[in-house]
Amino acid sequence: MxxxxxxxxxxxxxxxxxxxxxxxxxxxxxxxxxxxxxxxxxxxQRRTGPVGRSTLVELVFPDLDTVWAMEIIRGVENVARENGLSVVVTESGTRHSPAPDWIAGVLRRRPVGVVLVFSDLAEESKVQLRSRAIPFVVVDPAGDPAPDVPSVGSANWSGGLQATRHLIELGHSRIAAITGPDDMMCSHARLDGFRSAMNTAGLPVDESLVAYGDFHVDGGRENARAMLSAPDRPTAIFAGSDLQALGVLDAARSLGIAVPAELSVVGYDDLQLAQWSSPALTTVHQPLTRMAEEAARIVISLAAAEPESTPRMDLATRLVVRDSTAPVGGAPV
Amino acid sequence: MxxxxxxxxxxxxxxxxxxxxxxxxxxxxxxxxxxxxxxxxxxxQRRTGPVGRSTLVELVFPDLDTVWAMEIIRGVENVARENGLSVVVTESGTRHSPAPDWIAGVLRRRPVGVVLVFSDLAEESKVQLRSRAIPFVVVDPAGDPAPDVPSVGSANWSGGLQATRHLIELGHSRIAAITGPDDMMCSHARLDGFRSAMNTAGLPVDESLVAYGDFHVDGGRENARAMLSAPDRPTAIFAGSDLQALGVLDAARSLGIAVPAELSVVGYDDLQLAQWSSPALTTVHQPLTRMAEEAARIVISLAAAEPESTPRMDLATRLVVRDSTAPVGGAPV
The missing domain is CATH 1.10.260.40 (lambda repressor-like DNA-binding domains)
Structure with missing residues (x-):
């Protein structure tokens, strides 16, 4: 037409x-x-000649103030550079969906494609991007992407399972779980993985040792303090994020409980800081940089050709064993 | 012409x-x-009409893999957004000077201006940017900018002075300093601030308690382990970075030395993670986000008008007291 x-x-x-x-x-x-x-x-379909072709990939965060923003930027930057493209980093300024003026900027800049982190795109914005043939992909650590949107996530359930199995193999049976907010699907997926590992091993889940909280240090500290002050305290805690795990370490230190000799702690994410805590954290590696790389690759290939179907993928998570876990009642491994 | x-x-x-x-x-x-x-x-002077005007600010890191990259990106993004501009983040891939192909990309993208982090710009690149009227500013945490380049740094000497004065006021006299690499001027500036605080208070500096190392966790851990294992160990350590301070905390924990009851620790930078360590770090706040904001403002104003002289500034540092410091031989404050 x-x-x-x-x-x-x-x-x-x-x-x-x-x-x-x-x-x-x-x-x-x-x-x-x-x-x-x-x-x-x-x-x-917008026609793009060799002269008018943009060399930008747009990367949109609802909020740059997240600990893992850097890992995502690095991933998109890696792939952009391989393809001779540059990355525009935008903070959209609203937590769940980019602000309306953001879309006007994108339409002006006409990037090769848009990588959105952890955002629900308004129906209107989807239409606007599609009508200009600007492809978009969501990097979705929260584990609940809209069905009609290309997305890259990670295996949250499997991460919870691996973390808990590791603790069970070390002989722990009284294991607590502190997961993320109740309204994020990744919180439920990780907790369900925890429950499955416990059930499979024939271990009961004590519901007083299951807590929801935000993913920050305070959430870990407060929940751990309550659990560790109770008479029959857990010997191991699986935390829903590395920041929560840092909070658990702090609660243990202030109560005089030695990690890992008296308490094992597993985190989630494997941010750089997990290597720097004392003791260094055993944690579930969420491949944020690889997720961002895959999203950038998808968006670039979508720009080159119309896809058959909506690309979706979850990348694998894996346990990284460091110094915060040990056999129950025993010395460090 | x-x-x-x-x-x-x-x-x-x-x-x-x-x-x-x-x-x-x-x-x-x-x-x-x-x-x-x-x-x-x-x-x-390149003539730019309203149509051809770029809406991009280019932010170049030698290496995105630095803990404070995020604080800089946030600062440039804040100011860019205020001015209706977007930020292109580039990793130049060489440690001290952007790679040659980077400059070709910049010339194609024609940004409003370029903010360079911690990089020496090759003479040739300066000429290329100047001939296109693309202004550039260096954000320079290392404290040694070239004289003909606009730059924003911070008060390193004063930061070292404040950290050491705080420890002296708490009654410490046997104070160690672990600073950064010998070939970075900020390492010397912070250490000189330490020496001046000691001298002014009439305290001797024991040269066996002064060490140079990289700014990473290992550098702090190894130097602290050596100092803390010696017979007459220090009661306080001023570390040259927050990461080094985390290494000091780890060395103390593994030697069974309680922080802050038996050892006070001060870091440098005030990265987010300084709040999350256990105990939370007393540290010198280096205003990285504000430095990036100033650099972006300068570059945007340079794009609008020719400057009278080369803009240079150092922003103030300030001490943030948290839980890793206490009176000598005493309980936490």
Whole structure:
């Protein structure tokens, strides 16, 4: 379909269609939305010549203030560089969905594609990106991507299972789990992995030793302090993030409980700081850099060709054993 | 000067001049260099109309794998967003100076300006950026910027002084200092601040308690282990970075020395992780995010007007007291 036919169908001028395509702000919202939906319905493909081709990949965080932002940036940057592209890093400023003015910027910059971290894209934004043939992929550590969006996640359930099996193999049976917020699917997946490992080993799960909290240090510290002050305290705690695990280490230190001699601790994420805590954390490696690399590869290949179906993948997690875990009642391994 | 006059002076075609200006690679190196130097000599200013104006700020790291990269990205992103600009993050891939192919990318992208972290720019790259009127500023935590380059640093000497004064005020006199590598000026500045605080208080500096090392955890751990295993061990250690301080905490824990009851520890940088260690670190706040914000502001204002002189500034450092320091021989404060 040619643009002038499209303009006729929308009942607007050719210059208005062009303004919409270029993300200009001087178009009435209703008009924009009518043109968008016609563009989308006809599967309009922006033509890009060698001169007009952008060399940017857009990476959008709801909030740059996350401990693992750097691991994601590094991954996208690795793949962009391999492909002669540069990475634009944007903080969208809202926790779950990019701010509306973000999309106007993307339409102006016309990147090869967009990698979104941990964000739900508004239906309107999806339509706008699709109508310009700007592909997007979600890097999704939370484990609950929308079904119609290409995404790269990781195996949360399996991570919970591995962490708990490791503790069981060390002889622990009174094992606590502190997981993430109740409204994030990854919290449930990791906890379900914990329960399956316990059940398979014939061990009961004491519900007083299961807690939900935010993924930060305080969440780990407060929950651990309560559990470790109770009469029949756990000999091991599986924490839902490395930050929570740091909180558990701090609670143990302030209560005079030695890690790992008297308490084993497993974290989750394997951020750089997991190597630097004292003792160094045994933790589940979430391959954030690899997830970001895969997302960048997908977005670049989507830019080159129309996909058959929505690409989705979960990368494997693996346990990294360091110094915060030991046999129950025993000395460090 | 018009471009055709410039082409005549260089003895090349107008299209060759245009290729050089646009960072194209199909120009012989000798030709490129001749055109560059004529552009530079005549102070050629690229004309940018409202249409051709880029909306990008380029942020270049020698290596994204530094713990404080995120704090810098956040600062540049804050200021870019205020100005309706986006940030391109590039890893130049060499430790001290951006790789040669990086400059070609910048010339193609034509950013409003370039913020370089901790890099020495090759003379040739300076000429290339200047001839296109692309301003650049160095964010320089190492404290040794080239004199002809706009830069934003921080007060390293004063940081060392404040950290040491705090320990002296707590009654410590046997104080060790572990600083950074011998070939970085910030290591010397912080150590000189330490010496001045000791001298001013009439305290001798025991040279067996002064060590140089890299800024990583291992550097802190090994030096602290040696110092703390000696007969007359220090009661306080000033570490040159938060990572070194984490290493000191680990050495103390493995030797059964309680922090802060038996050993006070001060770090440097005030990275996020300083709040998460156990105990939380007393440390010198290096305003990395503010340094990046200032650098971005300078680069944007340089893009708008020619400066009178080379802008240079050092931002203040300040001590943040947390839980890793206490009065000598006493309980936590």
């Amino acid at each position: 040619k643009l002038n036919e499209l303009a006729d169908e929308a009942g607007v001028s050719l210059s208005t269609v062009s303004k919409v395509l270029n993300g200009r702000s001087d178009v009435a919202a209703a008009t924009r939305s009518r043109v968008e939906s016609i563009l989308d319905r006809h599967g309009y | 018009k471009l055709n006059e410039l082409a005549d002076e260089a003895g090349v075609s107008l299209s060759t001049v245009s290729k050089v200006l646009n960072g194209r690679s199909d120009v012989a190196a000798a030709t490129r260099s001749r055109v560059e130097s004529i552009l530079d000599r005549h102070g050629y």
